[in-house]
Amino acid sequence: MKTVKIKDKEFELFLTQEVIEKAIDDIAEKLNKDLAGKDPLFICVLNGSFMYASELMKRVTVPSEVSFVKMSSYQGTSSSGKLKEIYGLEEDITDRTIVIVEDIVDTGYTMSLMLEQLACDSPKEILVTTLLLKPDALKHKVQLDYVALEIPSDFIVGYGLDYDGYGRNLADIYKIKNS
């Protein structure tokens, strides 16, 4: 089994680039059907989604715009955990079809905040695509329209996802080795 070491942790091969990109082919095919004539704006969530966004957008053939945002933590007064806010969205999304592009939905916290914040700007509709979903880890109810791959709750790296900043450039996805 192929393994990689990142900092203090060992990871083992979990999903090959071939498997991932076959799943992306399927998502792109669905999007190309569903978005025809809708002039969508794709909003990709940095950092993690950069590789998924790039492979997906090469396969999207409908005329569309692509933009990148960050969900950054900010100091809030709430005791309910980290608060996150959308940074970097310059386009007017009023009355537009929006497609959010994420690398992973884990607890669903980030996506739930994003959906709530984007809805305030009155888009026509918001669709969500994520490369990965951990169904057993979900703690927040989120709308997910196009999920490429469902995975168990193990911590993973590669294909845009990092461990402590490293591993995002790996072409395959690895899961943490249980010692």
Ligand SMILES: O=P(O)(O)OC[C@H]1O[C@H](OP(=O)(O)OP(=O)(O)O)[C@H](O)[C@@H]1O
């Ligand atoms: O469903 P959740 O439990 O909220 O987790 C999912 C979020 O976690 C990751 O982002 P992260 O904050 O690690 O930032 P990154 O994309 O820059 O790595 C990922 O890109 C999602 O945005």
Ligand SMILES: Nc1nc2[nH]cnc2c(=O)[nH]1
């Ligand atoms: N790298 C990484 N980031 C995440 N963010 C939410 N879940 C994960 C995960 O499994 N791996």
